[in-house]
Amino acid sequence: MVRAVPNGIRIAAYAFVALTMLLLLAPLVVVIGVSVSESQFIAFPPNGLSLAWYRSVLSSDAYLRAAALSLQIALMVTASATVIGGAAAIALHRRNLPGSAVMATFFLSPLVLPTIIYAIGMLMLWSTLFGGVSMMTLWLGHTVICLPYVVRTTLAVLSESDPFLEEAARTMGANRIQRLVHVVVPQCLPGLAAGAFFAFNISFDEAVLSLFLRRADMTTLPVQIYGQLEFSPDPSVAAVSTIMIGITILLIVVIDRVLGIKRFAST
Amino acid sequence: MSDRTESLLLTLPGLLLLGLAFLVPIAQMLVLSIEGENGPTLAHFARFLGDPFYLGVLWRTVRLSLIITVICAAIGFPLAYIMARVGPRLRLWLIVLVILPLMTSVVVRTFGWMVLLGRSGLIPDILRDLGLAGRSFAIMHTEPAIVIGMVQVLLPFMTLSILGVMTRIDQRLEEAARTMGCSFVQTLRSVVLPLSVPGIVAGSLLVFTLSASSFITPNLLGGPRIQVLAASIYRSVTQTLDWPFAAAQAVILFAGVLVVMIPYVALTGRGNG
Amino acid sequence: MKTRLAVTTLAIATLSSGTALAQDKTLVINSFGGAYETAHKECIITPFEQENGATVQIVTAYSADAFAQLRAQKEAPQFDIIHFSGGQEIVGAQEGLLSPIDASKLENIGDVYDFAKANIAKGEGPAYSIAAIGMIYNSDNAPKAPASWKDLLDPAFADHVVLTDISNGYGMLGFLMLNQVQGGSLDDIQPGLDAVSTLLDNGAIVVTTSPEIQQEFAQNDAWLAAYASDYAYTLRKAGLPAKFVQGAEGTPASYITVNLVANRPNQELAMKFIDKTMSAEAQTCMANALRYTPTNAKAELSDEVAADVAYGEEGVKGLLRFEPAKIEANRAAWVDAWNKTIAR
Numbered sequence: 001m002v003r004a005v006p007n008g009i010r011i012a013a014y015a016f017v018a019l020t021m022l023l024l025l026a027p028l029v030v031v032i033g034v035s036v037s038e039s040q041f042i043a044f045p046p047n048g049l050s051l052a053w054y055r056s057v058l059s060s061d062a063y064l065r066a067a068a069l070s071l072q073i074a075l076m077v078t079a080s081a082t083v084i085g086g087a088a089a090i091a092l093h094r095r096n097l098p099g100s101a102v103m104a105t106f107f108l109s110p111l112v113l114p115t116i117i118y119a120i121g122m123l124m125l126w127s128t129l130f131g132g133v134s135m136m137t138l139w140l141g142h143t144v145i146c147l148p149y150v151v152r153t154t155l156a157v158l159s160e161s162d163p164f165l166e167e168a169a170r171t172m173g174a175n176r177i178q179r180l181v182h183v184v185v186p187q188c189l190p191g192l193a194a195g196a197f198f199a200f201n202i203s204f205d206e207a208v209l210s211l212f213l214r215r216a217d218m219t220t221l222p223v224q225i226y227g228q229l230e231f232s233p234d235p236s237v238a239a240v241s242t243i244m245i246g247i248t249i250l251l252i253v254v255i256d257r258v259l260g261i262k263r264f265a266s267t
Numbered sequence: 268m269s270d271r272t273e274s275l276l277l278t279l280p281g282l283l284l285l286g287l288a289f290l291v292p293i294a295q296m297l298v299l300s301i302e303g304e305n306g307p308t309l310a311h312f313a314r315f316l317g318d319p320f321y322l323g324v325l326w327r328t329v330r331l332s333l334i335i336t337v338i339c340a341a342i343g344f345p346l347a348y349i350m351a352r353v354g355p356r357l358r359l360w361l362i363v364l365v366i367l368p369l370m371t372s373v374v375v376r377t378f379g380w381m382v383l384l385g386r387s388g389l390i391p392d393i394l395r396d397l398g399l400a401g402r403s404f405a406i407m408h409t410e411p412a413i414v415i416g417m418v419q420v421l422l423p424f425m426t427l428s429i430l431g432v433m434t435r436i437d438q439r440l441e442e443a444a445r446t447m448g449c450s451f452v453q454t455l456r457s458v459v460l461p462l463s464v465p466g467i468v469a470g471s472l473l474v475f476t477l478s479a480s481s482f483i484t485p486n487l488l489g490g491p492r493i494q495v496l497a498a499s500i501y502r503s504v505t506q507t508l509d510w511p512f513a514a515a516q517a518v519i520l521f522a523g524v525l526v527v528m529i530p531y532v533a534l535t536g537r538g539n540g
Numbered sequence: 541m542k543t544r545l546a547v548t549t550l551a552i553a554t555l556s557s558g559t560a561l562a563q564d565k566t567l568v569i570n571s572f573g574g575a576y577e578t579a580h581k582e583c584i585i586t587p588f589e590q591e592n593g594a595t596v597q598i599v600t601a602y603s604a605d606a607f608a609q610l611r612a613q614k615e616a617p618q619f620d621i622i623h624f625s626g627g628q629e630i631v632g633a634q635e636g637l638l639s640p641i642d643a644s645k646l647e648n649i650g651d652v653y654d655f656a657k658a659n660i661a662k663g664e665g666p667a668y669s670i671a672a673i674g675m676i677y678n679s680d681n682a683p684k685a686p687a688s689w690k691d692l693l694d695p696a697f698a699d700h701v702v703l704t705d706i707s708n709g710y711g712m713l714g715f716l717m718l719n720q721v722q723g724g725s726l727d728d729i730q731p732g733l734d735a736v737s738t739l740l741d742n743g744a745i746v747v748t749t750s751p752e753i754q755q756e757f758a759q760n761d762a763w764l765a766a767y768a769s770d771y772a773y774t775l776r777k778a779g780l781p782a783k784f785v786q787g788a789e790g791t792p793a794s795y796i797t798v799n800l801v802a803n804r805p806n807q808e809l810a811m812k813f814i815d816k817t818m819s820a821e822a823q824t825c826m827a828n829a830l831r832y833t834p835t836n837a838k839a840e841l842s843d844e845v846a847a848d849v850a851y852g853e854e855g856v857k858g859l860l861r862f863e864p865a866k867i868e869a870n871r872a873a874w875v876d877a878w879n880k881t882i883a884r
Contacts, residue, residue, distance in 0.1 A: 006451055013349055017361070020342055024368055024419055027379030031371060034382070040778035041758040042751075044382045044389075088281035091274035105532070107281065110289055111476040112524045114497040116504050117517045121292030123612040131616040140288040147281065149424075149473065153431055156469035160435040160462070176273060190431045198424065201369040207483070212609055215618060216568055216597030225372050227600035231774065232574030233751035238378075241371040248370045252363050256356075320880050378755070386745075386760040405760075408745060491705040491746050492882045505604040506707040507872045508611075508631055 028245065035238035042233060053239040063240060066224035070204055073135075073220065077142040077203040082196040084143070085150030089191070090184055092151070093158040107151045110144050118145070119212040126213070133213045141213055142203045149202065150195030157191030300514035311515035321499075321516075328496040329523055331410060331485075332478035335417045339474045340467055342418070343425035347466070348459060350426070351433040362430075366423045373420070377487045380416050381407060384488070408490035416488045417478050424477070425470035432466030433459070472528065479524050496520050565594045567809055569621040573600040575774065576830060583825030588816045594809060603628050603709070610637055610801065617801050620810045625671070625796045626709030630868045632799065633663030639802040641665060645811055648818040648836065653856060656795070656835035665799030668817045669832035671768040672784075672850050672859065673713045673792040676753075680781040682763040689721045689787035692766060693735060699743025700763035702756045703736065706878045708748055712871075713792040714766030715878070716862050721789045726866045729874060733881045746882055750774075757782055768794060769849055773831040784848065786858075791850060793859040796832070833859070 005013075030044050038048030057063050085107075091097065092104050110118070122141050126133050169183045185192075207222035214223065225237045301307045315321045350361050368376060383389050384406040394400040406412050436459065444454040482497035489495065496516060503513035569585075571577040577600060585596050599619070601609060607628040610617060614637060624632070632638040641660040643649050649657060649666065656667040675686045683696045692701060704711030719725075719732025740746070747753055750771055756762035757780050772784035798817045800810055816822055823834035827841055833849045833856065834841070841851055850859050 009451060013345070016345060017349060020346055020422075021364055023415070024364060024422065026383060027376050027419065028367060028371060030379040030382050031375055034379075039758075041754055041775075041780065042378055042382070043758045084280045084284060087277040091277035094270070094274050096271050097274050097278065103278065103282075105528075106285065108472060108476065110285070111473070112480055112521050113293065113517055114480045114482055114500050114520070116482070116497075116501050117296050117513065118289070118293060120504060120510075120608060120612050121294075121296035122288075123609065124295055124615075125292040127613040127616040132613075132618055140284070144284060144289045147284070151281075152469045152473055153428055156428055156465045157431045157435065159465040160432050190434060194427045194431050197366070197427070201366070205369065205371075205373055207373065211601075211605060212612070214599065216599045219600065222372050222374070223600070226374055227573035227577075229374065229751045230573055230602060230749070231576040233754050234778065237372070237375050241375040244370050244372075245367055248367065249363065252359065256359065320876075320883065323883070378751075381752075381755055382759060385755070388759070405745075486748070487752075491707070491748050491879075492740075492884050494879065494883070502707050502875070505608050507875050508607070508628075509872050510611075512872075 031238045032242045032245070034235050035242040037235050037238075040234050042235060042238065053235045054243070057236050057239045057243070060236075062219070062224060063221070066219050066221045069218065070221040073138060073142060074200050074204040076139050077146055078196050078200040080139070080143045081146040081150050081199040082192055085147045085195060085199075086154050086185075086188065086192050088147075089151045089154035089158065090180075090188065093155055104151070104155065108148045111148045115145065115206070115208040116212075119209045122209070123212050133215060133218075135218065137213050138210065138218065141209045142206060145206070145209065146199035146202050149198035150192070153195040153198070154188045154191035157188050157194075161187045296510075297514050297518055299511045300518050302511050311512050312519070314512065315515055315519055324494050324496050324499055325519065325523055327410070327493070328479055328520070329527060331413055331417075331495065332475050332524075333527070335414055335421060335478045336471050336475045338414065338418050339422050339425040340471055343422060343429055343470060344460070344463065344467065346422075347426050347429035347433050347463075348455070350430055351436075362427070365426050368419050369423055373483050374487075376420070377416060377484050380412070380419075380488055384412050384415070407488065408492060410489065410493060412488040413485045413493070413495070416484045417481070420484065421474045421477055424473045425467075428470035428473065429463055429466035432469075433463050436462045468532075471531070475527070476524060479520065496523075564806070565592070565809065566597065567594060567620040567806060567813055568597045568599065568618055569813070570601045570606045570619060570623055571598050572602055572623070572625070575777075579826060579829035583829065584813075584817055584822045587822070588813055591816070592809065592812060596813075607632065611635070617803055619801045620804050620806050621813050622799050622801055623796060624665075624799065625794060626712075627795075627864050627867060629664040629797045629799050630864050633659070636663075637802055638663040638665065639800040639807065641800055641811070641814065646815045646818060648815055648820070651820060651836045651838045652818055653835050653837060655861070663799075663802075665797040665814070666818060667795035667797050667835050668823060669796040669826055669830075670835060670850070670856075670859065671710070671770045671794040671796065671832055672786060673710060673717065673766065673768050673794055674784055674786040676757075676765045676767050676772045676775065676782050676784055678757060678761075678763045678781055679783045681761060685783070686764055686785060687788055689717055689766075689789050692718060692764065693738060695742065697764045699745075700761060701739055701742070701744035702753060702762045702765035703739060703744050703746045704753070704765070704767060705746055705748045705882075706875060708750075710768045710771075710794060711748075711766075712867065712874075713794055713862065716867075717787065717790065717792050718766065721787075726862060726870070729877065733877060736878075736881055740882060754778065754780070769833075770831050773848060786850070790860045791858060793833075793850075793861050795861075 033044050033046050034042050035053055036049055036051065037043060037046030038050040088107060092100050122137065123133065126137050166179055166183050169179045174182065205222055207226055210220040210223050225240060228237055300311055301309065303310055350358050386405040391400060391404050391406060395404065440458050441454050444458045449457065480497050482495065482501050485495045486498040500513050500516045503509045503516065571580045577598065588594065589596055603624040603626045606622055607624065610619060610622060610632065629638060640663045643660060652666060660666050677686055704714060706712040706715050715732055718735055719729050722731035722735045724731035747756065753765055753767060753771065754775060757775055769784050772782050775782035798814050800807060800814060818836060820836045820838035823836045824839045824841065826832055827834050827839065827849060828845055831845065831848045833851060837853065850856055
């Protein structure tokens, strides 16, 4: 820590972090509370205490299948978006292509339009060309909307990087591939990691594209939850969310134990 | 292979993907905005731009997005700084807490807010007990409800964007500034802040565009009486089934966001804005 | 929306999903999720599969989303059968997305009330269930039981009234009824809009979706809402003190229709599905599970169920239907006017 931080500021920092966490976590506390409620409707504070909703979710084929599909798509999308977006960001950062600036904006454009417009356009296109949608459609669609996050976060990190490192590696005789793998990619790792993380989350929670680009056997978790709400808005949807919160925390603890905290938290 | 060729090869997959799987379907949809019964028409745009109601919706969308972005930056910058300066284990847990909201389904999370902000919700109840509000007071279905709900989901994007840049700032620069007699706050302002600008720019762009284009949270928390453009587009697509008008609104949203973004990118200068 | 694409040359054939699903004995349909889908399976889908040795694939999609999907997939629809509850079949038939239905090929259609099958030759599928629009009230907390649609405006309910946005099908019908008792008509919705302004001034709130109504009754002490009989039952099943009454001035009917999608190879099997849906036993089962009015005159309901729905020749006569074609023709303009009225 740089010299002593004044005490007043230190206290203010604690208070600030506490308040921010309150804002971020308040609705999650509600969700967790609702999930253990005995009542058939979403109410807080919960009436009674029961794990029945967990039982009903975990024994429901529909939820489990949906969760498996969401996970599969999110992983595929994380891989494709990180590789494609990361590569593009590295090239855009060099600014040696005509219209680099325009291209950087172009890569952000999928964020600007409401996904409903994109979803309908994609559905029309795929139906016309291929007679229907498939996993491929959903994968491409999700990759498109996740790409901007990777490009942005990687570009931001690269802008702070040392341009002379790559030059030095060149002088030392490293070829293109070596320079890319050993110098450039490590430099943008924090950005890539943040981008990959966003991509996973966006894809996992995406409801609109998944709602329209699907067949009977392609129902993702958010779509399953949405479909449950109209006629049976019960605490089972809260139980699903609580399970996801639990899995996230668990996953991070495991990563911490197995890989060690430092590597992961260098983000 | 020249440097240019290498750059081209690196961008090619992205350009192809966006070209074929984004531009083509979007174009197919947006071209509807000039479709009329007797050939091309600007009637759908005229309907929007000539109606104070829709102009109000556009203005609210841009205004709320700006407010949300500013609040996210105001919280995200100090938060990222604290995260960058604490030990790795605490940092990890702060990161986990910041991203947890992203791990719950948007619909469910929004129901959480509805419980807290509704008429008999916790927060209005407390305000009523303090004598600060009347019986029908609620935060639900107001603009502040939209802002609160959106800041909660978008803060991770801002914080992590800034954090990524901030961890790369050489701490010795700060030490140097302190040694030269700068106070803590002065150091923050003249060393850390300028160096974090690329992160703030990247985060702001994400937050601003996401606020402008998302509709589930604003729709549920703002209610039908406080519409934003993206929610209006969703209605046109699924309820009134007026796709040309939906397309026109999307074009206007796109243009509106660009009008705000381009000067911002230009002002923040050479950075990778 | 045809041929908008002047042929994109990405002929990556492997991307094609193919429509291999469209085999002889498979149907793709939509259902509405949750308890509805459970009942739908039990009453219609599973018996149909067993009787015909067929497989039915269900896509959970509400009417509005399903219609958007159907329209976007005009070139290659994935549904064989599509169910609507918001009048979408009228637009669907106009746009040629739905096929005309030949009544002579349906065994059960003869038992169905005439009004429920009026336009099947045009492509508007027959109604198999009817939700009655009336008033849901909180029987524990409300100061009195509402009887007339005008009670919505009674100051006794004031800020405990929940209105539903007219982008919601039930909301639209409730609003048109309010408009009618205030002296308006389908050519003049101003009296209704004025009444809505008064309600909002009194502190009423506006919601868009069904779960929000549940939320208001469960959490925020709502007393009165204009909505449908089936949802009152949903609330009651969840343990909320919600009762349903029909307004004295009349009960608008919301139809749930089963439609035959055009350009599908399997229409013969699909027709059998429609026939099954129209049968007395299927409709009785749906009424028992979800409290809908059957449209098959031979459907027999127990007293308990009959008390919750409009039932029998006489009961059904009391239902009134706002001319659906007129609603469709005016929908965009009405939604515009409504939005401007409720905007803060």
